[in-house]
Amino acid sequence: MGLEQVYWTLPIVAYPFISGLIAGSFIVGSLSKIFGQKQYEPLAKLSLLVTLAFILFAPVGPLADSRQPSRWWELYTRAHIPEAPMGLFTIIWTTYVIVVIAEIYLAFRAPLHQLSEVTPGWKGRLYHWLTLGSTGMSEMRLRREHKWLVILAGFGIFLAFAFHGYIGFIFGAIKARPLWHNALMMPMFITSAILSGIALMIIVYSIVFRYFSFHRKVDSALVDGLMKIMIWVLLVDLFLDVVDILNSAPVAYTDQATASGFAEIFLHGPLTGAYWIGQLGLLVVALTLALFRGIRTSPLWASVASFAALISIWFMRYNTVIGGQLQPKVSQGVVLYSPALFGRGSMQIVFGLFMFILFVFSLLLMVFPWDDEATKHRLFHSTQLTNHGEQNRSTNKILEH
Amino acid sequence: MAEDDVHVEQNNARQMGNQESRREFLKQALKVGGVVGIATVIGGPVGAVKALASTETKQNATDGSATNWEGWEDPQLNVNDGWNNWDKILNPDNLPIYHDHFDEIKKVKPKHHWVMVIDLRKCVGCQSCTVACKSENNIPIGYYRTWVDVAEIGSTLQTSLGNTVTANGTYEQQIKIRNIPKLCNHCDNPPCVTVCPVKATFKRADGPVLVDPRLCIGCGTCVNACPYDARYINPISHTADKCTLCVERIDEGLLPACVTTCVGRARIFGDLNDPTSEVSKLLASNPVQVRKPEMGTDPQVFYIGLNGEISTENDPEAENLIYTYTMNTNSTAYQQLAGKSLLK
Structure with a gap:
């Protein structure tokens, strides 16, 4: 026994946050493929890159928090499945990484191959290398690739639910912590994951298409559509929060440990502001903003509303991970915790984590042809230069496809 | 054109x-x-x-919190002497071990079933067991595998017939002091073992719940999953650590250090499979309780005289933990206990 303390610190707060963004952005990217919402097509490629950038760093949080991260391979060689939630999570994460990389390969192979033919120098060779030397461009091949893309996206949505549901279960399975041991953990984490993913995609789409795309234009109808989906997810998230409060706050409805823990931590304790203002207040702010048509169609204001939702989700992760551990198991009172600025489990680690993600995402944006319009334009001009009208037509056909 | x-x-x-x-x-x-x-x-x-x-485990220098700890790095205690040879320490006879499906243990009919009985009527709260454990197992500063919580129950009442007379009035002290030795319960259904993602911790067929420090990745899931706060992250080895029931001693036929040292013989250790053992007789002739039975962990440390007066509720009216190793100084209870002004 050590002193009653917070064992899982800030990197573990970042862990479900980042994982939620993965699950959500992947689902947004699949809207056009699985749910047939063709207007979200411009998001498909971009969201795949967002998903990849975040998924590579999803396990960094728990590894940064664990004391022997160099033994990570034991997670594979001595995997404890299905009993240990963390063990199963490792397997789901690995599968997910493979699926996302396969999706990216299938989605980008054709344009990468075309670009490799018209781009001189090392960049062309890089493109060629990224296609793994596959040059087939026949109609049937492309159709087959698209079919596999759809199948993988469907499997990926299943994985997104499993992935984030299991993170909820890592906490929900721990009966020693009354505030964690809650059947609502899984649905709450899944809903907030989708919510944060949509919010992130609204912000990323607005920034990337406004400043880095070919036309430098954000489609406000698309933002409006995403915001409308976000309203529904927000409502479900708020509903689950209310159910959670009813489940854990009133002494009459719950067991003594949960009720007193909730009261001491969230009603009149160290996380009262983080819960009622940070988690619930910002959610209501985001919902209120999203109800106005003017805000929904303005990329700037939609991003502000989405940012409020993202901060609210961050507070939700913080309240869950840290709040659950503030309740002592054998001692009395409430453990107090304030995150360290530097060192193990500190804000520095979390900041570095997000900067790494931003770096990798920028790198991916530079390499992969995520902007269909820019690709079309480049192919069009190079074919004009070399006078290959026929290739130009086939290019357009492929991109429409 | x-x-x-x-x-x-x-x-x-x-x-x-x-x-x-x-x-x-x-x-x-x-x-x-x-x-x-x-x-x-x-x-x-x-x-x-x-x-x-x-x-x-060469990471001593990186962790400033515990610099003065002799043990695994002591050159006198090398592998040839059995020191740091975890195969020998944890399971010399290669008993079957379990990471889940603990109900299978009964089927292999283990020779022993080690349990501990703690007779609270005899505990005087001297903390000898705490010291003996720290000494025997080389526990880093600030961490404990066993400890004795001292709680005060009841209150001082102002009555006309009280036996405590002061200038301000007459009082009657209706106060009881309860000493509760606490340690890992070596549960028959341990949640800490089930959640380990790398199967580093296990339950041995004869009872002890152990951690293999060569495999542990230090993720802290088991520390959070233990309802009794019996686990900690060892700041030297950077792995999860806990009471082992002094497994290297009981395998040699000795008693655990805390049992040997107990002045009131409040701690009794023995084999539940042997009907003539002291623990079997005590369990047969006394009502016994376990800590947090509602958790369904099936603890194998039994208490005589734990009558539910003690809880972890933070209600100073009902009880006060007046002496405990578990309370973080950075907690509201400690601030109440010491008085906020004293802390400044």
């Missing part, structure tokens, strides 16, 4: 310019790539070797 030609020319000119800057960029990229590559070539094997050698 003319416009198109101009456009093409501009494009060509731009491409020529681009070629220059690209070459520069390529040079720089190669330079950076070379540095990164060399670092990977050198750092990879070094990291791998370091990782492979991580069981040697």
Whole structure:
């Protein structure tokens, strides 16, 4: 026994946050493929890159928090499945990484191959290398690739639910912590994951298409559509929060440990502001903003509303991970915790984590042809230069496809 | 048409310019790539070797919180003496071990079933067991495998017939002091073992719940999952650590250190499979309780006289933990206990 303390610190707060963004952005990217919402097509490629950038760093949080991260391979060689939630999570994460990389390969192979033919120098060779030397461009091949893309996206949505549901279960399975041991953990984490993913995609789409795309234009109808989906997810998230409060706050409805823990931590304790203002207040702010048509169609204001939702989700992760551990198991009172600025489990680690993600995402944006319009334009001009009208037509056909 | 030609020319000119800057960029990229590559070539094997050698636990210097700890690094205590030989320490007879499906244990009919009975009527709260455990197992400063919580129950009442007379009035003290030795319960259904993602912790067929420090990744899930706060992260080995029931002693036929040292013989250790053992007789002739039975963990440390007066509720009216090793100084209870002004 050590002193009653917070064992899982800030990197573990970042862990479900980042994982939620993965699950959500992947689902947004699949809207056009699985749910047939063709207007979200411009998001498909971009969201795949967002998903990849975040998924590579999803396990960094728990590894940064664990004391022997160099033994990570034991997670594979001595995997404890299905009993240990963390063990199963490792397997789901690995599968997910493979699926996302396969999706990216299938989605980008054709344009990468075309670009490799018209781009001189090392960049062309890089493109060629990224296609793994596959040059087939026949109609049937492309159709087959698209079919596999759809199948993988469907499997990926299943994985997104499993992935984030299991993170909820890592906490929900721990009966020693009354505030964690809650059947609502899984649905709450899944809903907030989708919510944060949509919010992130609204912000990323607005920034990337406004400043880095070919036309430098954000489609406000698309933002409006995403915001409308976000309203529904927000409502479900708020509903689950209310159910959670009813489940854990009133002494009459719950067991003594949960009720007193909730009261001491969230009603009149160290996380009262983080819960009622940070988690619930910002959610209501985001919902209120999203109800106005003017805000929904303005990329700037939609991003502000989405940012409020993202901060609210961050507070939700913080309240869950840290709040659950503030309740002592054998001692009395409430453990107090304030995150360290530097060192193990500190804000520095979390900041570095997000900067790494931003770096990798920028790198991916530079390499992969995520902007269909820019690709079309480049192919069009190079074919004009070399006078290959026929290739130009086939290019357009492929991109429409 | 003319416009198109101009456009093409501009494009060509731009491409020529681009070629220059690209070459520069390529040079720089190669330079950076070379540095990164060399670092990977050198750092990879070094990291791998370091990782492979991580069981040697050389990380003392990195953790300032516990610098004065002799033990696993002591050159006098080498593997040939059985020190640091975890196979020998944890399971010398290669008993079956369990990471889940604990109900299977009964089927293998283990020779022993080690349990501990704590007779609270005899505990005087001297903390000898705490000291003996720390000494026997070399526990780092600030961490405990066993400890004795001292709680005060009841209150001082102002009555006319009280036996405590002061200038301010007459009082009657209706106060009881309860000493509760606490340790790992070596549960028959341990949640800490089930949640381990790398199967580093296990339950041995004869009872003890143990951690293999060569496998533990220090993720802290088991520390959070234990309802009794019996686990901690060892700041020296950077792995989960806990009471082992002094497994290296009981395998040699000795008693656990805390049992040997108990002045009131409040701690009794023995084999539940042997009907003539003291623990079997005590359990047969006394009502016994376990801690937090509602958790369904089936604890194997039994208490005589734990009558539910003690809870962990933070209600000073009902009870006060007046002496405990578990309370963090950075907690509201400690601030109430010491008085906020005293802390400043």
